[in-house]
Every structure is written in C-alpha cells, then in structure tokens.
Amino acid sequence: MRRRVFGLETEYGVSFTLGGQRRLGPDEVARAMFRHVVSWGRSSNVFLENGARLYLDVGSHPEYATPECETPLEAVVHERAGDRVVHDLAVRTAAALAEEGLRGDVRVFRNNTDSAGNSYGSHENYLVDRSQDFGRITSGLIPFLVTRQVFAGAGKLLRGPAGVEYVLSQRAEHVWEGVSSATTRSRPLINTRDEPHADAERFRRLHVIVGDSNMSDYACWLRLATTDLVIRMLEERASFAAPEVADPSLAVRDVSRDLRGLGRVRLTSGREPTALDVQEQYLEAVERFVAAHHADDALAAHALAEWRFVVTTLREDPMRLDRQLDWVAKHRLIEAYRTRHDLPEGDARLALVDLAYHDIDPARGLHHLLVREGRMQRLAEEAVVTEAMTAPPRRTRAALRGRFLAAARRAGRDVTVDWVHLKVNEPAQRTVLCRDPLVWQDERVDRLIDAL
Numbered sequence: 379m380r381r382r383v384f385g386l387e388t389e390y391g392v393s394f395t396l397g398g399q400r401r402l403g404p405d406e407v408a409r410a411m412f413r414h415v416v417s418w419g420r421s422s423n424v425f426l427e428n429g430a431r432l433y434l435d436v437g438s439h440p441e442y443a444t445p446e447c448e449t450p451l452e453a454v455v456h457e458r459a460g461d462r463v464v465h466d467l468a469v470r471t472a473a474a475l476a477e478e479g480l481r482g483d484v485r486v487f488r489n490n491t492d493s494a495g496n497s498y499g500s501h502e503n504y505l506v507d508r509s510q511d512f513g514r515i516t517s518g519l520i521p522f523l524v525t526r527q528v529f530a531g532a533g534k535l536l537r538g539p540a541g542v543e544y545v546l547s548q549r550a551e552h553v554w555e556g557v558s559s560a561t562t563r564s565r566p567l568i569n570t571r572d573e574p575h576a577d578a579e580r581f582r583r584l585h586v587i588v589g590d591s592n593m594s595d596y597a598c599w600l601r602l603a604t605t606d607l608v609i610r611m612l613e614e615r616a617s618f619a620a621p622e623v624a625d626p627s628l629a630v631r632d633v634s635r636d637l638r639g640l641g642r643v644r645l646t647s648g649r650e651p652t653a654l655d656v657q658e659q660y661l662e663a664v665e666r667f668v669a670a671h672h673a674d675d676a677l678a679a680h681a682l683a684e685w686r687f688v689v690t691t692l693r694e695d696p697m698r699l700d701r702q703l704d705w706v707a708k709h710r711l712i713e714a715y716r717t718r719h720d721l722p723e724g725d726a727r728l729a730l731v732d733l734a735y736h737d738i739d740p741a742r743g744l745h746h747l748l749v750r751e752g753r754m755q756r757l758a759e760e761a762v763v764t765e766a767m768t769a770p771p772r773r774t775r776a777a778l779r780g781r782f783l784a785a786a787r788r789a790g791r792d793v794t795v796d797w798v799h800l801k802v803n804e805p806a807q808r809t810v811l812c813r814d815p816l817v818w819q820d821e822r823v824d825r826l827i828d829a830l
Contacts, residue, residue, distance in 0.1 A: 379610060379672055383446040383505045383774050383815045384453040384602060388591060389439040389498035390464055390738070391489055394475070396482035402475075404492075405438035407484060411471045412440070425795045427784045428768055429776025430460060439498050440464055440486070445776030446505075446815045449677065450602035452771055454595050455758045459766035461488060461738040468739075488591045489736035490548035491534065493729075497552035497565070500591035502602065504584040505576070505815055510613055512582060516568050518612040518620040520556050521643065522605070522660050523567045523588050524629045525653040528639040529688045530601040532590035533705030535712065535732045542724040543635065544712070546705050548590050550634035556626035567626060575797035577813035584609065588630065593736060593745035595757035596702040600688065603681035607664045616667040621656065622646040637709070639692045657689050701755045704745075708735045711744060777818040782827055789830040800826060 392411065394402040402410070412422045412434045423433035429445030442460035447453040468484040475482065491497050506515065531546035545551075558566035567588040574581045586605065592598035611618060623629050624644045633641035639654040651659070661682075668678045691698050700706045708731075715731050716723070737743035748754040770780030775797075782800045786793040792803040800823060801809040808829065810822045 379675055379678065381448065381816055382606065383448065383503075384450060384606070385444050385446055385503035386453050386457045386598075386602075387441060387443040387499070387501040387503070388457060388460060388488060389435055389441045389500070391487040391492055391498065391736075392438075392440065392468075393485045393487075394472075394480075394482050395485070401480060401482045407471075408434055408438035408440055410475060411467050411484070413474070414467065414470055425779060425783060426463070426768075427770070427780050427787070428456070428459065428766060429770035429774075429780045430456065430463075431797075432460075432463065435498075440467070445770050445779070446774040447771050447776075448773050450599050450606060450681075451757060453602055454599045455762055455766050456771070457598065458595070458758045458763045462763065462767055465738050465740070486738050487733060487736040488593065488738050489532065489733065490590055491552070497549065499549070499587050500589050501569075502586040502589055502605065504586070504606065504609055506582050506584050506609065506613065508574075508578070508580050508582050510582070512570075512584075515584065515609060515612045516557050516570070517622070518618075519586075519605070519608060520567060520626055521621045521623050521656050522608050523586065524623055524626055524643060525633055525656040526601065526604065527590070527630070527634055528653050528657060528692055529699075529703055530589060530592065530597055531634065531703075531705045532592055532597075532736075533708040533732075535729055537724070542728075544637065544709055545634045546637065547630070547634040549588055550630045553588055553630050554627045556623070567630070576815050580813075581815070590704070591736070592704055593743075594702065594704045594707065594754060596684075596755045597704050599757055600681070600684060600702075603677075604664075604685050607668070607678060607681060608660055611664050611667040614667070614671065616663065616671075618663040618667070621649075621651070621659070637696060637705075639696065654689060654693055661685055661689055701753060704735075707745070707748060707754060708732065711735065711748075771818075773818050775812050775815045775817060778812055778820055778823045782823060785827045785830050791830050802826065802830070 392404050392407045394407045415424055416422055425431050431443040433441055435441040444453055444456040447456055464486055468486045472484040527547040532548050534545050534548040536543055536545045553565050555566040557568045557570055559571045569585040569587050574583045624646050629643045633653040640652045642650040643656055644650050665682055672678055700710050712728050712731050716728055735744040740746045749756055770776035779795055794801040798811055799809055810826050
C-alpha cells in the first residue's frame with residue numbers, strides 16, 4: 379500500500395502530593411516540570427533528538443507529540459518513549475522541588491479527564507493526499523469512529539445524576555460535534571483545522587481527536603491500524619456505502635454506556651444498528667477491499683485478523699479481552715478491588731484505582747503491574763522503547779530533524795526547528811524547508827549539517 383505517516387499527540391495530567399495531600403496545583407506542577415526544559419531549550423516548546431515535540435500545552439498539560447512514524451506499531455513505540463521522557467522529567471522535578479524544601483511525589487497520568495471534569499486529548503494524525511475528497515473521507519469515518527470505542531476505549535467510572543457507572547470511553551462525554559475546526563470550545567470527533575505541517579499543495583493532515591489515551595499497546599495499535607485501513611478504503615473509493623449517523627455526539631455517548639457493544643447508533647435512514655453491527659459492517663467492507671486490491675499486504679492481513687478476533691470476542695464475551703483492551707483490564711481491577719473490600723459502587727477509593735491504572739511510572743502504575751505479571755499483551759519491547767527515546771524513525775522526515783538537532787548540540791550551535799523548518803541562527807542564518815514527511819534523505823540537510 380502507499381506509504382503514510384502517523385503521529386500521536388498525548389496530553390498528560392499531573393499532580394504533586396505528600397501523604398495523599400496536594401502540595402501544588404496542576405499548573406504549578408507543570409511549570410515546575412518545564413523549568414529544566416526551558417533551561418536547555420530556552421522555551422517550553424522544544425523538539426528532541428528523536429524528532430518528537432515536547433511542550434507545555436494550554437491548561438498546563440505537558441504534551442508529547444511523537445515524531446512522524448511509518449507504521450501504527452512504530453507510533454505506539456514512540457508514544458511509549460514519550461511516557462518515559464515525561465516520567466524522567468517528573469523524577470527530576472520532584473528532586474528539584476525537594477531541594478527547595480517542597481517534598482512530595484510528582485505523578486503523571488496518561489488519561490483524558492480530571493476530577494474537576496476537564497478533558498484533555500490523545501490525538502491521532504494521518505497524512506492524506508490533498509487531491510483526495512476530504513469531506514468524503516471524514517463523513518465515511520464518522521460511524522467507524524463513533525463505534526470503535528468498543529475496543530479502543532480506555533474505560534472510566536462516570537459519576538452522573540443517577541450515580542456512578544462504568545463506561546467504555548473517557549473522551550465520549552466531551553465530544554459535541556462530528557466534524558469541526560474547534561478543539562476545546564466544541565470538541566468534534568475530527569478536527570478540520572488545516573495545518574498540514576507539510577507541503578500544503580500536496581498533503582493534508584487528518585486530525586482525529588475523539589480517541590482515548592490507551593495504556594494498552596494492543597488497543598493503541600489496533601485503534602491506529604484499523605483507522606488507517608478504513609481511510610485507505612475511502613481513499614481508493616472502494617465500493618462501500620458508509621452509513622450516516624444522525625447525531626454523532628449523542629451516538630458516541632450511547633455507545634460508551636453499553637459494555638456489551640450493543641449501544642444503538644441512530645442513522646439518518648431511521649435504522650438503529652448496534653455499535654458492534656457497525657464495526658462488523660466496516661470490517662467486512664475492509665476485508666473485501668484488501669482481498670480485491672492488496673491481498674499480498676501482510677501488515678493489512680494481520681490487522682484484519684486481529685480486528686476480526688476482537689469483534690468476534692466482544693460479541694461472545696468482552697471480559698475475555700482483559701489482556702488486550704484497556705477498558706476490560708481496568709474494569710476487572712476495579713471490580714476485584716471493590717469485591718475484596720466490600721465497597722459500594724460510588725466509593726471514592728475506586729476512582730483512585732481508575733486513576734492509578736493510568737500512572738506512567740513503571741514502578742507504580744497499575745497497567746505496568748499487569749504488564750510485568752504477563753496479564754496484558756505487550757507489543758513495544760523495552761529495548762526498542764528505550765532506543766526511541768533518543769533515536770528518530772529511520773524512514774520519515776523525523777530522521778532529518780533528529781540528525782540536525784544531534785549535530786547542532788554536539789557543535790554547540792544555536793538552531794531552531796519545527797515540523798518543517800531546520801534553521802541555523804548564527805553567524806549567518808540558513809534555513810532548509812523539509813516539506814515532505816515521507817522523505818528521510820536530503821542532500822540540502824547533509825550540507826547544512828556539514829556547515830555546523
């Protein structure tokens with residue numbers, strides 16, 4: 379299949395406590411974390427030698443954007459590398475605060491909501507060709523995105539007027555439109571703000587912001603791999619009539635509230651298939667598309683096989699997917715804790731279990747505990763993740779950015795970079811524009827590095 383680049387942007391929640399008592403507010407913690415970044419990068423918005431971007435986002439959330447990745451699995455590896463980078467920053471911050479007389483633990487969580495009801499995102503980026511009918515792709519994606527939370531949801535204890543219930547998705551309650559250029563005021567499933575970070579005449583960035591932050595390697599990979607296949611089917615105009623959802627924001631909530639995958643999706647036709655029915659419709663269409671046009675693609679075949687396995691198992695018994703899916707694994711942990719301590723469903727201690735699942739600290743996070751015990755399927759091996767903390771993907775534009783930054787820091791030179799530009803600031807300014815995210819070799823960049 380034609381090459382694509384993938385990217386994930388992850389916002390983190392933070393806290394600073396001692397003995398369970400808050401010592402600093404989240405905004406103060408986030409600013410403290412970025413003191414070290416500012417000290418060497420002269421900014422709270424920096425690019426790293428692995429090609430990734432680390433910055434302090436609106437709302438005082440540390441955010442890590444992976445470099446441009448060539449496959450869904452590579453994107454998972456680099457998101458996990460981002461966890462380690464941010465965790466190392468948290469450890470350094472706790473030590474610095476202790477030297478100032480503020481003892482406590484800096485905790486970082488890769489989730490999507492806080493106790494005050496705020497939501498922060500896990501955004502996906504897919505490179506598409508500018509010549510494509512973007513409206514056709516986004517409208518064709520909506521029913522798939524509304525229903526993929528049956529396997530991609532991270533799970534959440536949701537407190538509402540009727541009490542506390544466990545739902546599939548953390549993000550679902552904060553989505554209000556299908557497609558929009560907004561990101562915070564009225565969050566859509568797909569953000570259409572046109573920022574390609576590439577040659578705008580050739581490329582467009584498909585920006586999906588409805589997803590949950592997946593701690594599970596498997597769930598994160600399947601989320602990206604299946605979405606990619608659906609986009610490819612729509613790009614190649616396969617014979618597929620996508621259903622039209624009457625109200626995407628209502629449907630995404632209805633789906634989230636049914637753990638059996640039987641939440642109804644009202645279509646403009648008047649039909650109300652279940653979430654699993656819609657997933658099966660997309661799965662069968664993609665199976666036909668791949669068989670007809672890409673039968674020799676091993677990666678597509680593997681993704682289809684796993685998608686089929688998950689949809690089939692969800693119909694039979696969702697709880698059998700506790701090694702693969704976040705919402706199932708966390709549900710088991712919460713229920714086991716509640717039963718062991720004979721707690722009511724609304725007990726505040728269960729919310730702490732929910733939160734602890736998303737702690738990125740390898741020694742304390744409950745998801746990491748399950749991985750160590752072999753109770754969660756792992757795809758990103760430790761050695762590969764460690765390498766990705768400093769090494770960019772080899773076959774995307776990130777390789778050029780990483781090489782340039784590494785050379786500049788060895789030479790002690792003042793440079794500025796973003797997704798497209800590589801710039802030497804002194805003594806004479808020189809800039810190279812890298813407009814193609816799929817190009818990883820460029821003689822202009824070689825000459826710029828030699829000049830350092």
